[in-house]
Amino acid sequence: MEIKSEIKIESEIAGKVWQISTGPGDQVAEDDPIVILESMKMEIPVVAPADGVIAEILVAVDEPVEEGQVVAVLNT
Amino acid sequence: MAGKQQMEETRSAQMQARAEIATARAALMDENRPDAVARQLRRAEMTARERIATLCDDGTFVESGALVRDRDGDHARTPADGVVTGTGQIDGRWVVIASQDFTVHGGSSGVLGSAKMQRATKLAKRDGLPLIFLLDGSGHRIQDGQDSRHFAHASGMFHDMARISGWVPVISAMMGAGFAGPTNYAGLSDFVIMVRGQSYMGMAGPELVKAGTGEEIDKQDLGGAHVQVDQHGLADLGVANEAEALQAIRTYLSFLPSNAGLQPPVQPARAPDAKAATRLPHLIPDESRKFYDVRKVIAGLADQDSIFELMPTFAANAVTAMARLDGRPVGFIANQAMRMAGTLNSPACEKIAHFVAVCDAFGLPLIYLVDVPGFLIGSGAERSLLGRRSAKLVFELGHATVPRISVVLRKGYGLGYYGMCGGRSFDADASLAWPSAEICAMSLYGAANVAYRKQILAADDPDAKRDELVQQMRDNISPLRAAEGYGVDDVIEPDETRDYLIRVLDRAPARRDNQMPPKFRAISPF
Numbered sequence: 304m305e306i307k308s309e310i311k312i313e314s315e316i317a318g319k320v321w322q323i324s325t326g327p328g329d330q331v332a333e334d335d336p337i338v339i340l341e342s343m344k345m346e347i348p349v350v351a352p353a354d355g356v357i358a359e360i361l362v363a364v365d366e367p368v369e370e371g372q373v374v375a376v377l378n379t
Numbered sequence: 380m381a382g383k384q385q386m387e388e389t390r391s392a393q394m395q396a397r398a399e400i401a402t403a404r405a406a407l408m409d410e411n412r413p414d415a416v417a418r419q420l421r422r423a424e425m426t427a428r429e430r431i432a433t434l435c436d437d438g439t440f441v442e443s444g445a446l447v448r449d450r451d452g453d454h455a456r457t458p459a460d461g462v463v464t465g466t467g468q469i470d471g472r473w474v475v476i477a478s479q480d481f482t483v484h485g486g487s488s489g490v491l492g493s494a495k496m497q498r499a500t501k502l503a504k505r506d507g508l509p510l511i512f513l514l515d516g517s518g519h520r521i522q523d524g525q526d527s528r529h530f531a532h533a534s535g536m537f538h539d540m541a542r543i544s545g546w547v548p549v550i551s552a553m554m555g556a557g558f559a560g561p562t563n564y565a566g567l568s569d570f571v572i573m574v575r576g577q578s579y580m581g582m583a584g585p586e587l588v589k590a591g592t593g594e595e596i597d598k599q600d601l602g603g604a605h606v607q608v609d610q611h612g613l614a615d616l617g618v619a620n621e622a623e624a625l626q627a628i629r630t631y632l633s634f635l636p637s638n639a640g641l642q643p644p645v646q647p648a649r650a651p652d653a654k655a656a657t658r659l660p661h662l663i664p665d666e667s668r669k670f671y672d673v674r675k676v677i678a679g680l681a682d683q684d685s686i687f688e689l690m691p692t693f694a695a696n697a698v699t700a701m702a703r704l705d706g707r708p709v710g711f712i713a714n715q716a717m718r719m720a721g722t723l724n725s726p727a728c729e730k731i732a733h734f735v736a737v738c739d740a741f742g743l744p745l746i747y748l749v750d751v752p753g754f755l756i757g758s759g760a761e762r763s764l765l766g767r768r769s770a771k772l773v774f775e776l777g778h779a780t781v782p783r784i785s786v787v788l789r790k791g792y793g794l795g796y797y798g799m800c801g802g803r804s805f806d807a808d809a810s811l812a813w814p815s816a817e818i819c820a821m822s823l824y825g826a827a828n829v830a831y832r833k834q835i836l837a838a839d840d841p842d843a844k845r846d847e848l849v850q851q852m853r854d855n856i857s858p859l860r861a862a863e864g865y866g867v868d869d870v871i872e873p874d875e876t877r878d879y880l881i882r883v884l885d886r887a888p889a890r891r892d893n894q895m896p897p898k899f900r901a902i903s904p905f
Contacts, residue, residue: 315696316719334672334717343752344824345668345720352692370759 318342355379407458415482427480435467460492479516486516507638518559545740558584571614573604612693634708648706649682694726699734710738713748724755725763744782751795770904782887787816812858819856
């Protein structure tokens with residue numbers, strides 16, 4: 304696949320990583336959950352902003368994340 | 380003899396005048412400006428005139444001011460003084476259009492071009508016609524702007540734009556260059572579109588920014604769609620190409636009347652997409668901590684292929700979409716559980732407030748789909764002035780005179796429930812809840828921590844105690860109890876909802892009486 308751009312995917316909200324739904328090399332579609340956070344007693348997905356392939360997951364389960372923290376890198 | 384000679388001289392002079400007019404007119408046309416057209420097509424997809432031809436119904440455009448001539452220029456060098464203006468039809472309805480021509484001094488605003496823009500705006504105001512700007516230019520033309528004999532007059536453009544706001548739809552499509560002047564027009568527009576990778580907008584371009592502040596930044600990072608649409612919400616929609624931008628204008632206008640004195644255009648009714656309608660009853664997860672995509676709820680309720688989402692890439696924790704219900708245009712406002720759990724933050728408040736104002740201005744009933752855990756809290760929320768921005772949300776709804784219906788899908792918590800038109804907060808024509816609704820003043824865990832702090836701390840297993848207390852409270856926040864107390868009109872199933880909405884809107888008058896106390900104007904919180 305020709306890489307057009309590398310998108311750093313940020314968390315929109317502070318929380319804790321509850322589940323990692325994808326891994327490097329996975330093909331994802333726009334709005335697919337990549338990582339699911341737990342915040343405010345809710346499961347909150349961090350979703351793919353575009354179709355692409357996951358290049359890197361930068362967080363681990365149970366790890367706290369800040370608002371704006373990059374949690375994954377997507378190649379489109 | 381003398382009379383005949385005079386007649387021939389007169390006829391000759393008239394022929395010469397006609398030839399001059401024909402030459403001047405020919406000089407304006409794209410086919411006679413191959414170099415300028417080639418320059419334009421290296422940086423964009425269409426010329427200023429091609430954009431108008433693509434936007435309008437075939438052969439309907441009537442131009443005004445084609446033959447104006449710049450003080451120092453000629454028709455060939457500054458055709459139409461850099462902006463093509465006139466009226467044309469879109470789907471059989473008249474609109475006013477101004478299309479900037481970047482090939483003429485970079486689309487800058489000259490004395491006559493500015494006069495044409497002002498006249499177009501006045502025409503839209505006087506005749507109640509939508510005003511469309513196809514922007515690809517800059518601010519003042521240096522030669523004209525740096526002359527106080529001209530510049531000191533300023534222009535009545537912004538006065539008129541402020542006055543026509545809410546009277547006629549005002550649309551700006553950013554087709555290319557858009558720093559300064561075009562951004563100022565877009566700032567007063569109801570609906571703004573950007574072409575990704577090709578257009579940019581902002582208060583000033585990179586060169587002026589560098590000269591004025593020393594900041595070095597390229598034009599896309601300063602004002603491209605990925606910042607101005609996706610991150611800042613300055614524009615509503617980022618599209619892939621110019622044809623999509625022009626189509627978006629047609630689609631947007633298809634929901635709106637030409638002016639606020641008319642009713643929105645009704646189209647033949649269509650049932651919702653069959654697949655979306657089938658899955659509607661199963662969309663809300665049994666577990667209240669799970670997420671779902673509220674856009675699928677809208678798809679299950681609205682007429683098939685009628686949904687036009689505005690600002691889809693900005694503040695996605697709130698969804699705002701024009702759509703049709705039984706052929707009638709409506710505005711959907713929904714909390715998006717899959718983004719920030721649907722929490723309302725400042726960008727979401729701005730987005731919803733603007734959408735409510737547009738729908739109310741042009742007579743679109745408001746359909747609220749409520750699943751809101753509350754407003755964002757914390758220092759970041761305070762820095763974003765959420766105290767005021769949340770007020771803007773309720774301010775716009777409080778001024779609305781169109782029918783409004785709220786449906787609580789799941790969480791209706793706190794002020795968020797008010798701001799989403801829950802219960803009797805804004806005299807909804809129908810206030811409804813789905814069986815999955817839970818309606819209360821604050822999150823259950825938050826309430827448990829505050830109200831039962833001592834009990835929780837004293838327990839052997841505080842987490843288990845908190846869960847037990849939350850479960851007890853859950854029984855008190857059911858939709859049945861909400862209906863028993865008459866806070867909602869009824870509890871309905873998802874698959875009953877569309878018919879219920881249609882019947883209520885059929886009954887509700889298009890406008891309520893304005894019951895404002897006597898005053899000259901309201902003061903917006905922002």
